[in-house]
Amino acid sequence: MRKVYLDNVATTPILLEAVEVMLPYLREVYGNPQSLHSWGDEAREAIDIAREQVAALIAGNPEEIVFTSSGSEANNLAIKGLAQAQAGKGKHIIVSAVEHFSVLHAARTLEKAGFELTIVPVDKYGLTDPDEVAKNIRKDTILVSIMHANGEVGTIQPVAEIGMKIKETGVLFHTDAIASTGNIGVDVKGLGVDALSLAGNQFYGPKGSGALWVRKGLRLIPLMDGGVQEGGRRPGTENVPAIVGLGKAAELAQRDMPSRMEKLSHLRDKLIDGILTTIDHALLTGHPSQRLPHHASFCIEFIEGEAMLMLLNSQGIAVSSGSACTSQALKASHVLIAMGISHEIAQGSLLFGLGVDNNEGDIDYVIEKLPPIVSKLRQMSPLYARFMKEHRG
Amino acid sequence: MRKVYLDNVATTPILLEAVEVMLPYLREVYGNPQSLHSWGDEAREAIDIAREQVAALIAGNPEEIVFTSSGSEANNLAIKGLAQAQAGKGKHIIVSAVEHFSVLHAARTLEKAGFELTIVPVDKYGLTDPDEVAKNIRKDTILVSIMHANGEVGTIQPVAEIGMKIKETGVLFHTDAIASTGNIGVDVKGLGVDALSLAGNQFYGPKGSGALWVRKGLRLIPLMDGGVQEGGRRPGTENVPAIVGLGKAAELAQRDMPSRMEKLSHLRDKLIDGILTTIDHALLTGHPSQRLPHHASFCIEFIEGEAMLMLLNSQGIAVSSGSACTSQALKASHVLIAMGISHEIAQGSLLFGLGVDNNEGDIDYVIEKLPPIVSKLRQMSPLYARFMKEHRG
Amino acid sequence: MPVYSEKVMEYFMNPRNVGEIKDADGIGEVGNPVCGDMMTFYIKVKGNRLEDVKFQTFGCGAAIAVSSMVSEMAIGKTLEEALTITPSMVAQELEGLPKNKFHCSNLGAQALRKAIRDYANKKGIKIKGLEEKGEEDEEGEES
Amino acid sequence: MPVYSEKVMEYFMNPRNVGEIKDADGIGEVGNPVCGDMMTFYIKVKGNRLEDVKFQTFGCGAAIAVSSMVSEMAIGKTLEEALTITPSMVAQELEGLPKNKFHCSNLGAQALRKAIRDYANKKGIKIKGLEEKGEEDEEGEES
Ligand SMILES: Cc1ncc(COP(=O)(O)O)c(C=O)c1O
């Protein structure tokens, strides 16, 4: 059976070139970067190089990079660390309604601890209105966090415009660029942000690797206490192989970005066309053009996401869904709901993350296999039966 | 030149068997364990196995294991997470004076947030008196954290006795077993603890791997917010290869513990004997017998640790020191100071962490190379000159 | 994938008794698409026995497998026997369900019960096992 | 290892002018083992020039390299010239020092100055460049 991995939004595979550079640091170069001997030196030098590679990808400075163990950790460090460091100035925070839970719930945790939270809405494409953000800034606002690209619907937010709008207020501006970094151009200066989160496993780097870029001079209260690693901002023995792999992935992403984007957006457009033309009552979620080049997301009406996932998996196809049944909490995606999609339709969420390993054949295969799966489930669906009665019968 | 790595207390190398099991999860098995398809299944199953392996090493249950990215993270999660979850009952915390900074500074952070902290002293061997701990328990005490073994001086604390003494008070008891787990027998039931931290890179597992064991049913406020990974206790895409490697290292540690302990304690005794007999005014730090089998630590009087490290490194030997000059903060080890060692003598701290790769030849080499290094530095030392004048001249 | 038993997978991949019975003797609908699952059961009664049971389900793999299992368990049983089918019996027949999918097994048993109630109401008869629970209880039971 | 320049490494591994001058004309001691570093400088003066400079140092690699460099820079200089040696000149000659080791270069220059002061006090002479700073300032300068 053909195997088609289209869940690169959940995690990408690692590129072999990145694995190769990690291997020595898994095996022979095992020193602790904090150690004062040549074993330590080799490890420290490797981290220094990775820091430069990651900084280069986002046009930041190496000393502004704080390595973390995941994107979620980078987001938590940014939200909690910046808000707590600024708490003397005010207690008001603004985030968008479609942030990842590592931002949204971090902000909620701060809310419980006495901060005030404003959640700005999004439109039906998942876009935040820059004016809406600016309008909500108050005297005591200390932090705004608006994601760069949404992992569930692929929409790219107008971060640079928001940055411009709020620049003169002096309020700190963080962006969760975990879904975007390495996939599209990300430039901290161009975006006008003060802090930015990224994660290696979103662009063919290793799991367990993430980073927070924080503008030089900005105070940050660490999430964890301990040693002096990462300039005292993130303690614990450094995960040298993961950091090295992240660095290499950053370098490769920078090098290959134009060709990857071209290839992936072509495949994506083919997939979107194929699905919308072969399946009735399928809805593209997110913005039609202002979206990640490797991202295609839909709601397929009258049926439920988990059931689709399982049948697709039985055909060797891996995708994700934001349906309630696929979430541990059995709640429909807060992103789809925030975009005004009904709970019923949100149940049919299906999300494709294309990757550099995919080819036209993969897309053809999906377009061949998905329609009969949808039909099979619709044949079982009381909603579809009712719809057919009402509209055809 | 011979290369002799004796800094296994800073970090161990990974055993090749552990690297081997990690490789597939770095390359072909790249799914996200949260994904609902066969790629995700394979990753999740691997984590489940690792969870069993780690639980088995410490005689806990798999569902009680929370994987973290480091020992420091496990300690922070334990101290902050348990204290915050118990804050309704009281605000008093007890730790020992020789805890690692990831415990001690975490407790200090809580102190700033309104908790009360009692730091119990240690004796000259670095031992905490169980009665001293029990004596300090108050009505509002919610958490005691006493490390199992100290990484700087190797002393093994009477954790089981402390556990017995405080059992009936119902106060939660955490132990930082990062330096001990995988190196000596660790049994959560025998120790009578409610939570225990461990780290893979202390027993031939990968960097970036750690775990907190928390007794079933205990509430824990997560350090980070986000997804539902690790039962909602630790969000972020799981670092599958690191977790798999940690699991394997746990299995190997359990299997080989007796033989490793025998080999290492033999080499350690040889090293201690060799140093104490060839170098005057050298002092073994920590407990003479109640210590980690792979741990030998000293203070070499009249000279400073970093200078020794550098000269040892020039001979291919890697060790650590707790001297002020080797610390970023230029402060002598709080552990040595808490044991009543003077700042002056603490400057001569030297710390050997033996590993399974070492052999008798390595020890002979150190015993050959260290004395002339000590002599050379003493020849430069005004303290030594003064001492010689006072005592010989 | 969710950690489903082989039996669940089999009943999901090859569901038994899918569809509508046009001239059903009783129809029971439970759940709500907003919550993620919705099931409609159709029964055909002959004498006192369930001659045929069919279902339509909007929902996850577990919901479909449960519907399928309930329909199979019910066919051929007397109405009284069918009413003794409990969610835990369904889960057991399916060789277990993940914890967060238990509610699906409730839904299945409820839908069948509702279809039988519909039949009883239409016929104006009483059936042993039916009167014990009010409709509201059924919707909420064990969930 | 600390990120030391090659020059620091060379002066640490092969320190120049280590030792005591038995009949020194001036002795200067700075630092404190509690803080981690202690240096004693011995000078031998001929005419107005530093004919010999020796040191003893308890401290890290940087402290030893600094002592060694200061002694080398001072030998052959007039007392007035020697007093113009600043911490930053020492650091520069050593091709840089890690940030948290700057204080070592202060210590070296201070110890030399103190030895010259000792000589001046013993001889009852004044030396240009010496009177400008009090002893307390020296201990604390730039640190
Ligand atoms: C006792 C103890 N606790 C905590 C740690 C922290 O471990 P890490 O820096 O790997 O997070 C160490 C490290 O050696 C340790 O020995």
Ligand SMILES: Cc1ncc(COP(=O)(O)O)c(C=O)c1O
């Ligand atoms: C936008 C965004 N933020 C944060 C995350 C969290 O990443 P992780 O779970 O790897 O920590 C993701 C993951 O896909 C994401 O897409």
